[in-house]
Amino acid sequence: MTKPKITFDGQTFEFEPGDTIMRAAERAAIDQGIPRFCYHPGLPVAGTCRMCTVEVEKAPKLMTACSTPASDGMVIHTQSERVRKSRAGVMEFLLLNHPLDCPVCDQAGECSLQDYNYEYGPSTSRFQEDKRVWVEASTKKLSDRLTLNMNRCIHCERCVRFTEDVTKTHELLMENRGWKKELMTADDLGVFNEYQGNIADICPVGAITFNDFRFKKRVWFLKPKPSLCDGCARGCSIFADEEKNVVQRYRARRNDQVNGHWICDAGRVSYHTYSDPQRVVQPLLRGLAQSAPQATTWETLITWLLREMNQAKRVLLLIGTDASSEEAANLMQILPSLTRGELVIRSWNGTGEGVQSSGDDAPVDKIxxxxxxxxxxxGIEQLGLHPLAARDGDFDVALFFRSGRATLPAQKLAAFEIAWGVFNQSESARFAAVLPGLSTLEKAGSYTNCEGLVQTFEAAVKSHGHAASVKKILDGMRTMMKAHPETAEREVARDFV
Ligand code: SF4
Ligand code: SF4
Structure with missing residues (x-):
């Protein structure tokens, strides 16, 4: 069946029946030529800001692209003189009361009002009166995560619709009309949903800001790196915005198969784990007289590890379900050749109050x-690994590999416990040695999410400190093994544990 066709600025495209003009423009990837404030593809259409008006041939008036259904043979002009004049009018109206505080506004650099004013707005103002100023609401706490500056609000109501249609928590509303129209919380509870960062993301101006990022960095210094959130089994698509190898924030990256336009707040701030000054990024090994492992070199640590693994009768390799599939496969393939005794390989999760397998997983909410x-x-289950069980017995050495999300097993696993991956200083006290590894942000690989979708990701930043990839450490172990087959007798190892 032939699809209906629509013409935008002289170019003809197919669209799906039921599309609005804006949706048809999105399919044709020309939607950026249609400015919008109240329209957001993840929210119901409001059609209130009038910024997306376009000229439709044979229609007497300009039409809003967000709410007008597309029809076969429609001819649209998105940049005609009439359209641009209308947009200039909307901009002039919106700027009547908007403060001129771009230099001190956190949204500068990613503000729709700023960008559209440059593109469509009048360069001078005819407004002679005093601007409306909200004194108390100029830095109003909407919650411990969000701050409102009502002076900057342009009344698009995206934030209100988000709490009505996405979280369905209804915390925000507009009070009064016209000049006095003010964004309010419905009651003293303020905003309490677990997806608040998205409200700051979709606010087209700097009216609502997310406290974790507020006044932290100018956005033009940041490089957006596509990545995945590893905070839960959903595996939401994100941008990790980094500057000079330090991630400054996560933002949702649209992925209609997984997370749509949104991410949760816990995931949004989870990047702090990886830049935590307490994170172990130096090889650690505990000496005979030491209660906690101390900094050492990779060579000393690998030598010691090989000796322990060679002397042990039973070695446990416990792989956290936060390891990438490639890391787990590498460990499963190479470690048996570096162990003389029996090597038992199991998985470990322990999050969400006792989750160990995908069968224990469940939605926490409807989003x-x-x-x-x-x-x-x-992904770990697909490699054939099963969770550690009591019947697996006792071990001489236990290696626990994880990427920073799986919990530490409560019980001691072996006489010598060795941590491998992402750990912090307080966790490291329990271990005889720590091999610092890479976080999701620092490596490439793939995760299989709760719905069985395999998603690949690339490194967003370089590794921190002396943290090294699984491949690099395994290669180091193999090289050491070949160069020093007498590893077990080397003097260097005798000084430790
Ligand atoms: S606070 Fe932001 S999202 Fe909410 S109505 Fe105002 S401009 Fe729109
Ligand atoms: S739901 Fe939240 S924690 Fe889970 S992957 Fe998405 S952003 Fe991360």
Missing amino acids: LRRRDQTPNTR
């Missing part, structure tokens, strides 16, 4: 969050 707070339980 995104999952009980399993690791990103790859399904």
